[in-house]
Amino acid sequence: MDVLLFGCGRVGRAFCELLCRKSDMLKRASISLVGVATKSRGCIYNPHGIDVDDMLRWESITGRIDALSRGGCSVIQDSNEMLRDINYDVLVDCTPSDFDLGEPARSIIIKAIQKGKHVITANTAAMSLYFDEIMDEALEMGVKVLYEATVLSGTPLFSLVRDGLPGCRIKRFEGILNGTCNYILSIMEMGCSFDEALLETQRRGLSEQNPWVDIDGLEAAAKTVIVAKSLMGLNVGMSQVHVKGIRNVTTQAIEDAKRRGGKLKLLSRVEINADDLDITVNPEILSMGHPLAYLEGFSVGALLLTDMIGEICVSGSGSGPKETSYSLLRDLLSLKGR
Amino acid sequence: MDVLLFGCGRVGRAFCELLCRKSDMLKRASISLVGVATKSRGCIYNPHGIDVDDMLRWESITGRIDALSRGGCSVIQDSNEMLRDINYDVLVDCTPSDFDLGEPARSIIIKAIQKGKHVITANTAAMSLYFDEIMDEALEMGVKVLYEATVLSGTPLFSLVRDGLPGCRIKRFEGILNGTCNYILSIMEMGCSFDEALLETQRRGLSEQNPWVDIDGLEAAAKTVIVAKSLMGLNVGMSQVHVKGIRNVTTQAIEDAKRRGGKLKLLSRVEINADDLDITVNPEILSMGHPLAYLEGFSVGALLLTDMIGEICVSGSGSGPKETSYSLLRDLLSLKGR
Numbered sequence: 001m002d003v004l005l006f007g008c009g010r011v012g013r014a015f016c017e018l019l020c021r022k023s024d025m026l027k028r029a030s031i032s033l034v035g036v037a038t039k040s041r042g043c044i045y046n047p048h049g050i051d052v053d054d055m056l057r058w059e060s061i062t063g064r065i066d067a068l069s070r071g072g073c074s075v076i077q078d079s080n081e082m083l084r085d086i087n088y089d090v091l092v093d094c095t096p097s098d099f100d101l102g103e104p105a106r107s108i109i110i111k112a113i114q115k116g117k118h119v120i121t122a123n124t125a126a127m128s129l130y131f132d133e134i135m136d137e138a139l140e141m142g143v144k145v146l147y148e149a150t151v152l153s154g155t156p157l158f159s160l161v162r163d164g165l166p167g168c169r170i171k172r173f174e175g176i177l178n179g180t181c182n183y184i185l186s187i188m189e190m191g192c193s194f195d196e197a198l199l200e201t202q203r204r205g206l207s208e209q210n211p212w213v214d215i216d217g218l219e220a221a222a223k224t225v226i227v228a229k230s231l232m233g234l235n236v237g238m239s240q241v242h243v244k245g246i247r248n249v250t251t252q253a254i255e256d257a258k259r260r261g262g263k264l265k266l267l268s269r270v271e272i273n274a275d276d277l278d279i280t281v282n283p284e285i286l287s288m289g290h291p292l293a294y295l296e297g298f299s300v301g302a303l304l305l306t307d308m309i310g311e312i313c314v315s316g317s318g319s320g321p322k323e324t325s326y327s328l329l330r331d332l333l334s335l336k337g338r
Numbered sequence: 339m340d341v342l343l344f345g346c347g348r349v350g351r352a353f354c355e356l357l358c359r360k361s362d363m364l365k366r367a368s369i370s371l372v373g374v375a376t377k378s379r380g381c382i383y384n385p386h387g388i389d390v391d392d393m394l395r396w397e398s399i400t401g402r403i404d405a406l407s408r409g410g411c412s413v414i415q416d417s418n419e420m421l422r423d424i425n426y427d428v429l430v431d432c433t434p435s436d437f438d439l440g441e442p443a444r445s446i447i448i449k450a451i452q453k454g455k456h457v458i459t460a461n462t463a464a465m466s467l468y469f470d471e472i473m474d475e476a477l478e479m480g481v482k483v484l485y486e487a488t489v490l491s492g493t494p495l496f497s498l499v500r501d502g503l504p505g506c507r508i509k510r511f512e513g514i515l516n517g518t519c520n521y522i523l524s525i526m527e528m529g530c531s532f533d534e535a536l537l538e539t540q541r542r543g544l545s546e547q548n549p550w551v552d553i554d555g556l557e558a559a560a561k562t563v564i565v566a567k568s569l570m571g572l573n574v575g576m577s578q579v580h581v582k583g584i585r586n587v588t589t590q591a592i593e594d595a596k597r598r599g600g601k602l603k604l605l606s607r608v609e610i611n612a613d614d615l616d617i618t619v620n621p622e623i624l625s626m627g628h629p630l631a632y633l634e635g636f637s638v639g640a641l642l643l644t645d646m647i648g649e650i651c652v653s654g655s656g657s658g659p660k661e662t663s664y665s666l667l668r669d670l671l672s673l674k675g676r
Contacts, residue, residue: 018646025505154647156502163501164494166671167363291632291653301651308356309492309664310655313639315629317648326647333504 001336002047004035004088004117006079006108008065011122011149012038012094013056014325020053022329029336035086037079039095042066045086046073083111090118090335092328097125099218106130113137113145120331122149122324128222128238131229146331147230151177151223152300154323155316159334161231165306170231172305173270177223179298179319180214181246181266185283186296188254189263194246217245217266217281224268224281231304232270234277242280249283257285263293291315339674340385342373342426342455344417344446346403349460349487350376350432351394352663358391360667367674373424375417377433380404383424384411421449428456428673430666435463437556444468451475451483458669460487460662466560466576469567484669485568489515489561490638492661493654497672499569503644508569510643511608515561517636517657518552519584519604523621524634526592527601532584555583555604555619562606562619569642570608572615580618587621595623601631629653 005012019026019033026032032049042065044050051071058067066075076082083091091112095105105126109119114137121127127134127150138145148158152175161170176182180201187197202211213219221241228234246266257264262285271278286293291313292301301315316323343350357364357371364370370387380403382388389409396405404413414420421429429450433443443464447457452475459465465472465488476483486496490513499508514520518539525535536549551557559579566572584604595602600623609616624631629651630639639653654661 022505155650156498159502160494160498160652163672164497164668166668167360288626289632289634294627294629294632296627309661312493312655313651313653314498315651317650323647330502330504334501 001029001031001090001332002034002088003031003090003092003332004037004082004086005033005092005094006037007094007096008036008038008041009094009096010321011324011328014321015092015094015328016052016056018322018325018329020056029333031332031336034088035076035082036065037076037082038065039079043076043079043082044073045076045082046071047087048072083108083115088117090120090332092332093119093121093123094328095123097123097213097219097222099125099213099222102126102129106134109134109145110137113141113143116141116143118143118335119145120149120328120335121145121147122328124150124219124222124226128225131226144335146335147226148331149324149327150226152302152314152316153179153319154326155300155314156327156330157227157302157314158230159330160314161304165304165312168306168308170304171272171307173227173232173268173302174292175224175227175268175302176265176292176295176300177268177302178214178217178220178266179300180211181217181220182295182300183298184215184246185249185254185264185266188249188251189258191251193251194249212247215245215247217243220266220268220281224270224279227268227302228270228279232272234270234272236277236279240277240279242282244282246283253283260285262287265292265295267292339367339369339428339670340372340426341369341428341430341670342375342420342424343371343430343432344375345432345434346374346376346379347432347434348659349662349666352659353430353432353666354390354394356660356663356667358394367671369670369674372426373414373420374403375414375420376403377417381414381417381420382411383414383420384409385425386410421446421453426455428458428670430670431457431459431461432666433461435461435557435560437463437551437560440464440467444472447472447483448475451479451481454479454481456481456673457483458487458666458673459483459485460666462488462557462560462564466563469564482673484673485564486669487662487665488564490640490652490654491517491657492664493638493652494665494668495565495640495652496568497668498652499642503642503650506644506646508642509610509645511565511570511606511640512630513562513565513606513640514603514630514633514638515606515640516552516555516558516604517638518549519555519558520633520638521636522553523584523587523592523602523604526587526589527596529589531589532587550585553583553585555581558604558606558619562608562617565606565640566608566617570610572608572610574615574617578615578617580620582620584621591621598623600625603630603633605630
């Protein structure tokens, strides 16, 4: 299975590093990276498989992806050309999330689907904005679109429901979906102010370029929409989510939560009531009996209420690029296994 | 896919009820129950599929499985005859767990495999005692043996690792695997003595006939062995597990744990150290930051340390026959999906 990677930022790079680390496994599974396209650092193609280790080494010296033009690698001028002309089986999309328009991810994904290629994406924005269009197009073309990396990073959620909860209806969803917010709230619990906590997050390079996408709950809301559509079959959009981020959370509020024996968390919630639907992203006090209350730092998790076996909770200790890139690999392997 | 059910106790009955509830789904998946064998309540066979609803109704009146002899059902005298002579694709084994010998489950499973049938089992005892023999036999015959129901009841564990964590190595395992013990400890936390808590559990019909199998940690140990073998590839047996149950847990010990800011839980643990292996089932104090500490009542859960994405935790709110029987259905569907 030949893979074309679009985007080589933090997640794309972590994906490449993972491919290096797991090269034996990938060889056994006949999975190889044949193309890498970036916006400003060049594009390369090698039908026999790119030496990823070498590519990363050269990139770290030259700052260019296309510095590696040995061993059958050819430099491509335009990323559109790659989508159109080269041979590949799966597009792995690691382009940055744009929460206004969902571009360029949407266009790239749709083009790949229309060429009959499978798509694996980490792009939360595009999937939350164009879920229906993308899935309809994929259905029509008979290809798969997998998006495990868009929610809970490396922790399996969609594959858990697909393979682990077949036949179950998800009646309620609660999640701590944004690791950055959870990290900030965790630091605040140790006595920092919001500003100090944010600074610490940025200083450690843990937040996105625009941290307000996290902090104001936009990223969590997008993830919640993907969950509502994908796991609960709900016809909803970003406009239906009542979002309140953590921008105005005070040390006082954190202390209040503690005094009440709980923890303040940015909680995503999808609740189906008798005749309406409640989708929220809100700072909420969780009692210490709540399965998500113990999640600290960059941990993320989800609590699903099912019709058949009650509540199921899944969580993971990490939500960085390394974990996210693992979900891309998982999707790749599951595509291979089909 | 034609199913033969062996054993119709609490789990077998719950499995039948689940088949009734999900009859539409099963019809779509072409899954039908063609035979039911019990030790003392008769055996029936219907190549066109048993009307499970009807069977359960008749059984509740007459106490016999073979009371239903209409609509193409034939009564079979001997369960061995069923294994040998009737047509089926999958054996679903719900025979009771015998922790001394693992019988009759072992013999039944091996016979089915040797006839080239797939096997789905809920029998913790047989799987912990004869894991290698059973899996080797299955490999040789080219059939599948699935055993999701043996650990964590309805909560997916083996399927989570298989489908959700491909390529991950499990470096450490911690689990609260016995729901009855967790229930007893939860009640004790509210001020009951051990004896009162046990009585309450029995009064509500929530414990097995022999509650000491749960209380002395034997059942949890068997589950731990299955995990160690299946998820961590370790060559271990029951004799290598250091087991200490909750028989001697005092109200004082529970209070001590509380005072130290934690909870006393019966924890299963598999730890691979530099040059040895530590497998224990022990009452341990978990701090409230531990992902399994919040599990109350009949909840069960597992914490996996992976080499690729750190810790993953999965838990479920129930561990009764209903949840266990769902895992049998899950295995059935996954067999169908292959």
